[in-house]
Amino acid sequence: xELFGTLDDGTAVHRWTxxxxxxxxxxxxxxxxxxxxxxxxxxxxxxxVTLGYDKVGGYLADPAPYYxxxxxxxxxRIAHGSFVLDGVRHDLARNGGPHSLHGGERGFxxxxxxxxxxxxxxxxxxxxxxxxxxxxPGRLDLSVTYELDATGALRIGYEAAVSEAATVVNLTNHAxxxxxxxxxxLRVNAERYTPxxxxxIPTGELAPVAGTRFDLREARVVDTAYDHNFVLDGEATAAxxxxxxxxxxxxxxxxxxxxxxxxxxxxxxxxxETQHFPDSxxxxxxxxxxxxxxxxxxxxxxxxxxxx
Numbered sequence: 001x002e003l004f005g006t007l008d009d010g011t012a013v014h015r016w017t018x019x020x021x022x023x024x025x026x027x028x029x030x031x032x033x034x035x036x037x038x039x040x041x042x043x044x045x046x047x048x049v050t051l052g053y054d055k056v057g058g059y060l061a062d063p064a065p066y067y068x069x070x071x072x073x074x075x076x077r078i079a080h081g082s083f084v085l086d087g088v089r090h091d092l093a094r095n096g097g098p099h100s101l102h103g104g105e106r107g108f109x110x111x112x113x114x115x116x117x118x119x120x121x122x123x124x125x126x127x128x129x130x131x132x133x134x135x136x137p138g139r140l141d142l143s144v145t146y147e148l149d150a151t152g153a154l155r156i157g158y159e160a161a162v163s164e165a166a167t168v169v170n171l172t173n174h175a176x177x178x179x180x181x182x183x184x185x186l187r188v189n190a191e192r193y194t195p196x197x198x199x200x201i202p203t204g205e206l207a208p209v210a211g212t213r214f215d216l217r218e219a220r221v222v223d224t225a226y227d228h229n230f231v232l233d234g235e236a237t238a239a240x241x242x243x244x245x246x247x248x249x250x251x252x253x254x255x256x257x258x259x260x261x262x263x264x265x266x267x268x269x270x271x272x273e274t275q276h277f278p279d280s281x282x283x284x285x286x287x288x289x290x291x292x293x294x295x296x297x298x299x300x301x302x303x304x305x306x307x308x
Contacts, residue, residue, distance in 0.1 A: 005056030021152025032070025042247030069109035083281035104134030122147030176269030180246025
């Protein structure tokens with residue numbers, strides 16, 4: 001653990017470095033940001049495979065891409081910045097056009113988290129999101145663990161509980177992956193996706209990918225823009241991203257029902273955000289994101305690394 005920088009109010013931001021199984025990962029206490037992931041290519045050369053900044057000032061000056069950020073209380077969009085829960089309407093910041101995006105104006109990506117080592121290869125971040133933060137109901141006690149296993153895979157475990165009032169929770173990490181130079185091939189284990197309107201809000205349909213550009217069941221070169229949620233099929237690997245030039249391979253497995261594929265970042269890269277579906281608080285037909293007092297939200301995503 002080392003000092004990475006300070007915020008404008010003097011708050012210290014620390015960086016934790018984890019190394020195991022040929023992988024080196026760096027995590028910031030600011031925003032729970034996955035600041036760096038280094039893995040070897042097919043020749044054994046270690047290099048950076050995520051997008052980010054070398055100084056904390058970069059994240060403060062350019063927050064919109066959410067580089068590597070821990071996103072919540074609700075990842076992705078909530079239509080028109082409001083939802084009704086148990087008969088009560090909750091109004092949120094409309095920071096994504098007419099909608100709430102990634103937790104609001106000052107979501108989890110812009111908070112400083114407490115941190116502690118959980119093993120020689122892991123760090124646990126924690127904080128309390130108070131009742132009413134960014135308009136969301138209920139106090140939320142949170143912890144997120146970043147840990148490397150013996151193979152060098154990165155495991156991210158999310159846990160949250162409410163004690164006073166029900167709320168909605170949808171957490172993810174917003175890393176952009178760039179495994180080397182040149183085109184990448186992407187495979188997503190999904191037979192359906194959630195079509196969206198012109199403002200990226202789901203229509204409610206679960207549409208088949210067959211015969212569309214969303215059919216990624218067989219790997220294809222990422223040569224078109226995506227900002228869409230895919231409905232994952234079962235417990236198999238959710239996605240694979242491969243760079244032929246470097247030979248690096250990224251695999252994604254998750255307990256979540258959805259995967260947002262986003263290729264619209266300003267510096268390239270592919271974001272693979274494991275999640276519940278966008279606008280679920282306003283879509284009772286989607287898997288629920290409601291967490292009630294006495295319940296615990298748990299989610300896990302594993303990013304595995306290899307070469308071909």
